[in-house]
Amino acid sequence: MATAATEGPHGLHESPEAIVVRFAGDSGDGMQLTGGQFTLSTALAGNDLATFPDFPAEIRAPQGTLFGVSAFQINFGSREINTAGDAPDVLVAMNPAALKVNLAALKPGGLIIADTGAFTKRNLDKAHYEANPLEDGSLAKFDVLAFDISEKTIEAVKPYGLGNKDALRSKNMWTLGLALWMFDRPRNPIHDWLKAKFKSKPDIADANIAALDAGHAYGETAELAGPLKQVHVDPVPSEPGLYRTVTGAEAVSLGLVAGAQLAELPMFFGGYPITPASAILHHLARLKEFGVTTFQAEDEIAAVCAAIGASWAGQLGVTSSSGPGIALKTEAIGLGIMTELPLVIVNSQRGGPSTGLPTKTEQSDLYQAVYGRNGDAPMPVIAARSPSDAFEVAIEACRIAVEYMTPVMLLTDGYIANAAEPWKVPDPDTFEPFPATFLDQPNDGENFLPYKRDEKGARPWVKPGTPGLMHRIGGIEKHELTGNIDYSPDNHQRMTDARKDKVEGVVVPDQEVCLGEPSGRLAVVGWGSTFGPIHRAVDNCRRKGLDVSHIHVRHIWPMPKNMGELLRGYEHILVPEMNTGQFKTVLRDQFLVDAQPLTKTSGQPFQIAELEEEIGKYFDGIEDNEGGEVAVNEEQLPNLEAGHDDGTYPDAPFHGDSAVPSGRDTDSEGVNQ
Amino acid sequence: MNAPTKIETTLKDWETDQEVRWCPGCGDYAILKAVQRTLPQLGCDPAKTVFISGIGCSSRFPYYMETYGFHTIHGRAPAFATGAKLANPELDIWLVTGDGDGLSIGGNHLMHVLRRNVNMQIMLFNNEIYGLTKGQASPTSREGTKSPSTPIGSYDHPARPAAFALGAGARFVGRGFDVSKNLPDVLKAAHAHKGAAFIEIFQNCIVYNKDVFDDFAAPKGAEGQQLWLEDGKPMLFAKDTKGIALNRQTLSLEVVDVVDGDWEAAGVVVHDVTNRSIAHMLVEMPFGAFPMALGVLYDDPRPTFEDAVIAERAKVSEGKEANLAKLLGKGQTWTVSGTAQDPV
Numbered sequence A: 001m002a003t004a005a006t007e008g009p010h011g012l013h014e015s016p017e018a019i020v021v022r023f024a025g026d027s028g029d030g031m032q033l034t035g036g037q038f039t040l041s042t043a044l045a046g047n048d049l050a051t052f053p054d055f056p057a058e059i060r061a062p063q064g065t066l067f068g069v070s071a072f073q074i075n076f077g078s079r080e081i082n083t084a085g086d087a088p089d090v091l092v093a094m095n096p097a098a099l100k101v102n103l104a105a106l107k108p109g110g111l112i113i114a115d116t117g118a119f120t121k122r123n124l125d126k127a128h129y130e131a132n133p134l135e136d137g138s139l140a141k142f143d144v145l146a147f148d149i150s151e152k153t154i155e156a157v158k159p160y161g162l163g164n165k166d167a168l169r170s171k172n173m174w175t176l177g178l179a180l181w182m183f184d185r186p187r188n189p190i191h192d193w194l195k196a197k198f199k200s201k202p203d204i205a206d207a208n209i210a211a212l213d214a215g216h217a218y219g220e221t222a223e224l225a226g227p228l229k230q231v232h233v234d235p236v237p238s239e240p241g242l243y244r245t246v247t248g249a250e251a252v253s254l255g256l257v258a259g260a261q262l263a264e265l266p267m268f269f270g271g272y273p274i275t276p277a278s279a280i281l282h283h284l285a286r287l288k289e290f291g292v293t294t295f296q297a298e299d300e301i302a303a304v305c306a307a308i309g310a311s312w313a314g315q316l317g318v319t320s321s322s323g324p325g326i327a328l329k330t331e332a333i334g335l336g337i338m339t340e341l342p343l344v345i346v347n348s349q350r351g352g353p354s355t356g357l358p359t360k361t362e363q364s365d366l367y368q369a370v371y372g373r374n375g376d377a378p379m380p381v382i383a384a385r386s387p388s389d390a391f392e393v394a395i396e397a398c399r400i401a402v403e404y405m406t407p408v409m410l411l412t413d414g415y416i417a418n419a420a421e422p423w424k425v426p427d428p429d430t431f432e433p434f435p436a437t438f439l440d441q442p443n444d445g446e447n448f449l450p451y452k453r454d455e456k457g458a459r460p461w462v463k464p465g466t467p468g469l470m471h472r473i474g475g476i477e478k479h480e481l482t483g484n485i486d487y488s489p490d491n492h493q494r495m496t497d498a499r500k501d502k503v504e505g506v507v508v509p510d511q512e513v514c515l516g517e518p519s520g521r522l523a524v525v526g527w528g529s530t531f532g533p534i535h536r537a538v539d540n541c542r543r544k545g546l547d548v549s550h551i552h553v554r555h556i557w558p559m560p561k562n563m564g565e566l567l568r569g570y571e572h573i574l575v576p577e578m579n580t581g582q583f584k585t586v587l588r589d590q591f592l593v594d595a596q597p598l599t600k601t602s603g604q605p606f607q608i609a610e611l612e613e614e615i616g617k618y619f620d621g622i623e624d625n626e627g628g629e630v631a632v633n634e635e636q637l638p639n640l641e642a643g644h645d646d647g648t649y650p651d652a653p654f655h656g657d658s659a660v661p662s663g664r665d666t667d668s669e670g671v672n673q
Numbered sequence B: 001m002n003a004p005t006k007i008e009t010t011l012k013d014w015e016t017d018q019e020v021r022w023c024p025g026c027g028d029y030a031i032l033k034a035v036q037r038t039l040p041q042l043g044c045d046p047a048k049t050v051f052i053s054g055i056g057c058s059s060r061f062p063y064y065m066e067t068y069g070f071h072t073i074h075g076r077a078p079a080f081a082t083g084a085k086l087a088n089p090e091l092d093i094w095l096v097t098g099d100g101d102g103l104s105i106g107g108n109h110l111m112h113v114l115r116r117n118v119n120m121q122i123m124l125f126n127n128e129i130y131g132l133t134k135g136q137a138s139p140t141s142r143e144g145t146k147s148p149s150t151p152i153g154s155y156d157h158p159a160r161p162a163a164f165a166l167g168a169g170a171r172f173v174g175r176g177f178d179v180s181k182n183l184p185d186v187l188k189a190a191h192a193h194k195g196a197a198f199i200e201i202f203q204n205c206i207v208y209n210k211d212v213f214d215d216f217a218a219p220k221g222a223e224g225q226q227l228w229l230e231d232g233k234p235m236l237f238a239k240d241t242k243g244i245a246l247n248r249q250t251l252s253l254e255v256v257d258v259v260d261g262d263w264e265a266a267g268v269v270v271h272d273v274t275n276r277s278i279a280h281m282l283v284e285m286p287f288g289a290f291p292m293a294l295g296v297l298y299d300d301p302r303p304t305f306e307d308a309v310i311a312e313r314a315k316v317s318e319g320k321e322a323n324l325a326k327l328l329g330k331g332q333t334w335t336v337s338g339t340a341q342d343p344v
């Protein structure tokens, strides 16, 4: 039954700084739930964390198949965590397919926990295994802990009278219980959650709790020689305050609600279901008491048009989608630009052109956001770098939309939308309000001029229904003051300039260097969800003494005023992106700098190691710096006070014997393949 | 819909200073006048009245109405109007669309605004042609229509706007034509209907599809081909010498002769605007063998979309406080000590 195959001198450290666990199983095995609940208990234990849910595009792929594998990775630690981890230390494989798909990512010497009950001939065939990998020695370079989780689950829930099929559905809870024991996490939050979830079916709740407790007890009591040890990860020293976990989709939704409140406007949200954007519609649909109207339209075009209609009528119009839906909205966004109405468009980017990779992540809609409209149609573009950052970015998008009377594009991506991280709950009173103003009397002596601009270049907002200010707007070029149709050449020139000047004049904060010096040999410039891996990679390289800095751009369009000067202060500029080099083009276009691309479009986030390797190339050929291996320059280390790093040089957390040089923590960070 | 307080206005109050740019003799002029004549009679408030349109000759309409107006993009006016209505249900919305705008590029939106039943008046100007793009065949063009894009004659089967609307779930279907003196009455009935009221208005494009409706809409001599429907009145036409009866064998309508005014003897149907089955037959009635059914074909209100949205919000908000700080700190939280902050 319990065959703990312990080959090699591996094994987990007892109190590592950070650890990466991947739960993988069939899409029917409930791995996302397991991961989500493990995340919650980890957050409650006070660790910093980052997660990476990786699920198939199919709703219910045939059981046991390779393409039906669903995985959830979490990286948690007692220090700041930037990414979901390059490679897992622990892989939980609920069936052969899950093992096959995820094994390549596992760290050498990592621990595999496998359910032998699911390693049947049939399942092995479906995963295209000729022999049982748990038995044929092919996993020799890993620690393997294989036992019959299925059978143990059935045993645990027996008193609740469930049939085998139903009983097996609690397998994930049994596994979660074991994981909770392994990492010394509290069980009560999960108990509470199960009771709440199955309020109307207390039997099912009890059965799941029994499975969870049984998994936990197994860890506690099993006399296991070998890899199953309890591992304790200390809480991260973080700023005092109230914390919760938040996904990007939640943070965007909350930020939009906060933004509308700061603008003192009701919010109208038009959406049409699409992965991974739907979650925002779902969240907002439950927040109607905040003056939110959600409208599930007949398509993305109607969703944006309805939002613009609502903005015209005096609310804050918001719409959200992913690449294909944003493409459909394009014509209407042009109308929003032409009629100069506030509008926030959220693009949760996914992979590839057309349907592409719906459940995978990419940053390939940047051209679409910045350049992708007919006519000269300038629009501010702003990007979130992490789930929690999305809150502030959403507020900022609302601010720009309302203050400048313009559509604003907010970019997130599938990774940000789905991933969770701890979030220090912000105090809404700390945000500066930006109340919208509506014109209700003539603005030019006796006359009303719908397109007379203020000092920011914004035209007045007039609610239909306001007596005496009746006027017409539309997509046809209009007179620069009256707004009446006007095709005359000079007028169109001036209106084109006015729209451009207004957007270019949007005031955005100066660009900061988030790690390193404001000039030097190399700047790694990123935007969006590459923040985590870039930050960690740059940090690691700086610890090796490399003169490299990290700049992460929130305001993509217009860019901060100091951006050109800042970039020109570096000898080299490297732009890692999950596309074929789109932001690199924008930087070259705007500043004539020699920005070099590092691109990746595998649907998976960057790994820290691959970024470090690329950074290292900029230091080859420099005296004493071949391969980037120079002595640590203490002065270049991050400022311990201001920075968010604990400044220590941890051992490779889980296997002192690994191939990764100590003094670096790359191996526990970054993202899976 | 009905404006709450009646406002005194004259036709002049509804005219803008903008030069009207339709071709001389275009049917759109007559419709504009009919609307401008009707609104004062309804006591509408120009500040609360809005005209929203798509793209096409017909969709230029808002520029000529001294109200709030939004000339949007091709086919999407129903979506803009839906958003505006939800944002401010007090707005009295008139939607203007064409046969191409409403049934080609915007067919989807037209269908959904009707089935959702958003309270507004929807005027579809049907000239059976794409006017603004210089005369291509439209989805309502009759088979065989010669146009620049169909030089030998079109061969796709035309859509019937009123049948489309009813099929999509419209609860009001009216019909009129540009120069008809009865058009204001149809507009008034549409306005009185709470919900999406669909009005098909036959409109003469004298440049690209001249006089195609003359058989029933010519200024003189075509009255005999007009069946003006009135609730509670027998379906009579041709100076009451003919009527519409229901053939109970075939379950279809037929034209019958009425002798000496005895329509009952001839089995003529009495129009009931709430009878959906009859409405389906009226919108399908082929012109030629039958007269053109005009007036209010169907009118049977049901709850509107915006009322449902408002009711839902009231219900889910009941007893809930819109406290942002609480919302942000919702769910399972933990406190890192060194702070006095309590969980909120």
Ligand SMILES: Cc1ncc(C[n+]2csc(CCOP(=O)(O)OP(=O)(O)O)c2C)c(N)n1
Binding pocket: B055, B056, B057, B058, B059, B074, B097, B098, B099, B100, B101, B102, B125, B127, B129, B130, B131, B132, B133, B138
């Ligand atoms: C997206 C888009 N496609 C095409 C056009 C060109 N276009 C303008 S009006 C029109 C057809 C209008 O026909 P209809 O709705 O019947 O209006 P009419 O001019 O006959 O009143 C077309 C195809 C456009 N403006 N926008």
Ligand code: SF4
Binding pocket: B021, B022, B023, B025, B026, B027, B028, B057, B058, B127, B131, B132, B204, B205, B206, B207, B208
């Ligand atoms: S083209 Fe036809 S529909 Fe357009 S304005 Fe001229 S006559 Fe009217």
Ligand SMILES: [Mg+2]
Binding pocket: B056, B098, B099, B100, B125, B126, B127, B128, B129, B130, B131, B138
């Ligand atoms: Mg037309």
